[in-house]
Amino acid sequence: MSTSTRTDRTADGLARRILHEAEQAGLRVSERLPTERKLADDLGVSRTVVRHALAKLEAAGAVSREVGRGTFIRRFDPSATPGTPPEANSPIDVTDIGPADVMAVRLLLEPQAMPIVVARATGRDLEEMRRCLTGGDSADTYADFEVWDLALHRCLMEASHNPLLMRLYACVETARHGQLWGDLKRRNDSTERRAQYQRQHRAVVEALHTRDSEAAVQAMQAHLADVRRNLLGSNT
Numbered sequence: 001m002s003t004s005t006r007t008d009r010t011a012d013g014l015a016r017r018i019l020h021e022a023e024q025a026g027l028r029v030s031e032r033l034p035t036e037r038k039l040a041d042d043l044g045v046s047r048t049v050v051r052h053a054l055a056k057l058e059a060a061g062a063v064s065r066e067v068g069r070g071t072f073i074r075r076f077d078p079s080a081t082p083g084t085p086p087e088a089n090s091p092i093d094v095t096d097i098g099p100a101d102v103m104a105v106r107l108l109l110e111p112q113a114m115p116i117v118v119a120r121a122t123g124r125d126l127e128e129m130r131r132c133l134t135g136g137d138s139a140d141t142y143a144d145f146e147v148w149d150l151a152l153h154r155c156l157m158e159a160s161h162n163p164l165l166m167r168l169y170a171c172v173e174t175a176r177h178g179q180l181w182g183d184l185k186r187r188n189d190s191t192e193r194r195a196q197y198q199r200q201h202r203a204v205v206e207a208l209h210t211r212d213s214e215a216a217v218q219a220m221q222a223h224l225a226d227v228r229r230n231l232l233g234s235n236t
Helices: 003-024 035-043 045-058 099-120 122-139 143-157 163-176 179-187 191-209 213-232
Strands: 064-066 070-073
Touching: 003 035, 003 045, 035 064, 045 064, 045 122, 045 143, 099 143, 099 163, 099 179, 099 213, 122 143, 122 163, 122 191, 143 163, 143 179, 143 191, 163 179, 191 213
Parallel strands: none
Antiparallel strands: 064 070
């Protein structure tokens, strides 16, 4: 296992621990968590790991971070903690599925889900999509950008309000947590590529906001085709 993968999994566990200990300490929704420095001291980890754990909690909707004010609890729902995607009770191990196979399934599944999202997405769903876009804009490392990328694509699927689709997508998301996917994505990362993906993400969300199914399908197809090309070097 690579050092970055171990760090990411450490942040997953730390994120769950932060939320659990806040609840045990009697903190309530809308109350502020301790500072990054205090969390690092109390938990015996670096501030970098704490910061990444808080980014995961923020992307999952469990906390909100406000510049100059601190980090505030949004909810204690266990499904709002990172690590294992919701409903990911797959009978097979999908964490080491090859990236080519992951992309093939994503291209089958995600674009065709867009008309369902157009028909069923609520105002709150659209607001959450924009929150994830904002998080992606503010990410300055590969790890933090990947957190928000995962959160946005999960948010898009959740906006379908289709339980079966969510179960199918949970397997895809679990595969995206695997080391094969993570190592390849990390090697292909660049600031320019993140900015490119954000433009594509924004095109998808804007099409959903205007309830334009055709544009949403095309925007998602173009985005995933670009991801596949960047990762695998071809359209096959």
